[in-house]
Amino acid sequence: MSEHEVPALLGRYRPHTLIGRGGEARVFRATDELLDREVAIKVYRSGGEEEMLQYRREQAALARLSHHGIVSLIDAGVDYSALDDPRPFLVMELVSGTDLQTAIVERTLAEREIAEIAYDVSEALEYVHANGVVHRDIKPSNIMLVSYGTTTFRARARITDFGIASGIVGPEPDENGTTTGTAAYLSPEQASREHATPASDVYSLGLVLLECFTRTVTFPGSAVESALARLRADPPIPGDLPGQWTALLTAMTARDPLARPPFATLTAAFRDAVIESDGVHASAGVSRD
Known part of the structure; x- marks a missing residue:
């Protein structure tokens, strides 16, 4: 079947090539034939009860x-x-761009780039939480580094996949008692099957940023092994990280959710980290001259 024989969804969105896949859905590059532009279509694998619930939740x-x-x-x-x-x-x-997981595998991220990613994601999650939503699945593959095709603007980090997002107030989506999320990045409260809060996203982002520095998944292993590991010990934060990163990541990954800083505080701290990394680079440039 040629691409023109593929049915246009809603009479206008025609899928072309597969560009991503996950446990519950596949993502296609597609054309919006009404507006003559490219879009992405996330198609769930089936229309079963569980898939429809996830679809409605993300929508x-x-x-x-x-x-x-x-x-x-x-x-x-x-x-x-x-x-x-x-x-x-x-x-x-x-x-247009790549996801953070791919970037971590392919290259060493500079301190400034990590600070910029942290600032972008923190600012977005501060907004998400202000609108009553908890993402609950912050991980490197759900953070896109988007290029705008110019030499003037850096790539910007953007959050994807709200398939298991929940409201700050109300029942968890996984009401059958199972733990929902990616095991390696769950907060301790999620691993204990407790209600996720904005502080849960803080913890998960802390693990993501730690991985940006170390290029190592902090809690590897099977889902059970990974989930239980963080209930027994805090993640090992290197003491020689630049600037305030050791203190920031230690605070973000505290086992007590109430001890973690809110994103309003973190966004300002990450903005300062970007500025400080600029200062370090400028000083290094002067010294080399």
Whole structure:
């Protein structure tokens, strides 16, 4: 079947190539034939009860959020071209770049770049929490480093995948008692199957930033091994990280959620870290001359 024979979803969004896949969905590059632009379509693997719940949850979360640090929702629907197998889908903004997980594997990140990523994600999550949503699955593969194709502006970090997001007040989406999220980046309270709060996203981002420095997953292993490890010990934070990073990451990954700084505080701290890294680079440049 050629790409022109693939049905256009909602009569306008025609999928082309597969650009990503996860446990519950696949993501395609597609064309919005009405506006003649490229988009991304996230198609859930089936229209079963669990998949429909996740689809509705992600749709509801994204529909209430509009921020430059979040990949935007454009449209949504259910594909009924196969009546016995309906597939819910989300039409998303197509962004150009790579995810943070790939970047960590491919190269060593400079301190300034880590600080910029931290600032972008922290600012976005501060906005997300202010709008009553907890992401609950902050991890390197859910952070896109988006290039705008110019030499003037740096790549910007943007958050994706709100498939297991929950409200700050209300029941957890995983009401059957299972732990939802990616084991290596769960907060201790999530690993204990307790209610996730904004502080849970703080902890997860702390692990992500630690991995940016060390290029090592802090809590590897099976889902059970990884989840239990953080209940027994705090993550080892190197004492020789530049600037205030050791103190920041230690505070973010405190086992007590109440001991973790809020994103309003962290956003300012990361902005200062960007400025301080600029100062270090400028001084180094002078000394080399």
